[in-house]
Amino acid sequence: GESVGLHLPTLSVQEGDNSIINCAYSNSASDYFIWYKQESGKGPQFIIDIRSNMDKRQGQRVTVLLNKTVKHLSLQIAATQPGDSAVYFCAENIPPSNTGKLIFGQGTTLQVKP
Amino acid sequence: DAGVIQSPRHEVTEMGQEVTLRCKPISGHNSLFWYRQTMMRGLELLIYFNNNVPIDDSGMPEDRFSAKMPNASFSTLKIQPSEPRDSAVYFCASSGGNQPQHFGDGTRLSIL
Numbered sequence: 001g002e003s004v005g006l007h008l009p010t011l012s013v014q015e016g017d018n019s020i021i022n023c024a025y026s027n028s029a030s031d032y033f034i035w036y037k038q039e040s041g042k043g044p045q046f047i048i049d050i051r052s053n054m055d056k057r058q059g060q061r062v063t064v065l066l067n068k069t070v071k072h073l074s075l076q077i078a079a080t081q082p083g084d085s086a087v088y089f090c091a092e093n094i095p096p097s098n099t100g101k102l103i104f105g106q107g108t109t110l111q112v113k114p
Numbered sequence: 115d116a117g118v119i120q121s122p123r124h125e126v127t128e129m130g131q132e133v134t135l136r137c138k139p140i141s142g143h144n145s146l147f148w149y150r151q152t153m154m155r156g157l158e159l160l161i162y163f164n165n166n167v168p169i170d171d172s173g174m175p176e177d178r179f180s181a182k183m184p185n186a187s188f189s190t191l192k193i194q195p196s197e198p199r200d201s202a203v204y205f206c207a208s209s210g211g212n213q214p215q216h217f218g219d220g221t222r223l224s225i226l
C-alpha cells in the first residue's frame with residue numbers, strides 16, 4: 001500500500017531575503033526552547049536557544065522570539081543564504097528542566113532560491 | 115573538539131539479525147539520548163541516560179530494543195531480532211549541565 005509520511009511545511013525564500021520559521025509548542029509549563037538545523041545526511045545542529053524568562057534572543061544572523069501567551073516560537077534568519085537551506089526543528093523542554101528531555105516539532109523545510 | 119561519534123554510519127542487514135549501534139558522547143557530558151527519525155513519525159526520543167543510569171525508556175518501541183551505557187564514554191542501542199519496520203536513522207545526542215543537546219550524524223539502518 002501507499003506509505004504516508006509527514007508532510008513538512010516548506011518555506012521558500014529568495015537569497016538575501018529574511019526568513020521567519022514558526023513553531024507552536026505544546027506545553028505551557030515548558031521552560032526552555034531550542035532551534036535546530038538539520039542538513040541532509042547529518043544530525044540536528046544547535047542554532048540558538050531561549051529560556052522562558054526571556055521573549056527575545058539574538059545570535060549571529062538569527063533571532064528567536066518567544067510568545068508564551070499563545071505558546072509560539074519563531075526563528076528569524078536575516079539575509080538568508082543558500083547554505084541556510086535545511087530542515088529546521090523547534091524543541092521544548094518540559095520541566096523538570098534538569099532532565100534535558102526535549103520534545104521536537106515536526107520540522108519546517110527552508111528552501112533558498114539563488 | 116570531537117563531537118558525538120556514532121558507528122556505523124550505515125547498516126544494512128536481513129530481518130531477524132541482531133543490530134548494535136554505538137555512540138561515544140562528548141567528553142564531560144553526563145546525559146546521553148537515543149533518537150529515531152523516520153518520515154512517518156519524525157524525530158522520536160527512545161531512551162536517555164543521566165550519569166550512565168537509564169532515566170526514561172518510555173520511548174523504546176518494544177522488548178526487541180535495549181540500550182546500555184556501561185561507562186561515561188560509550189553507549190549501545192541493540193535491536194534483536196530486527197524487523198523491516200525498524201529501518202530508520204538512529205541518532206545519539208549528549209549534553210552536559212543545562213547545555214543544549216549535541217547530536218551525532220546518525221546511523222542509517224536498513225532492515226531487508
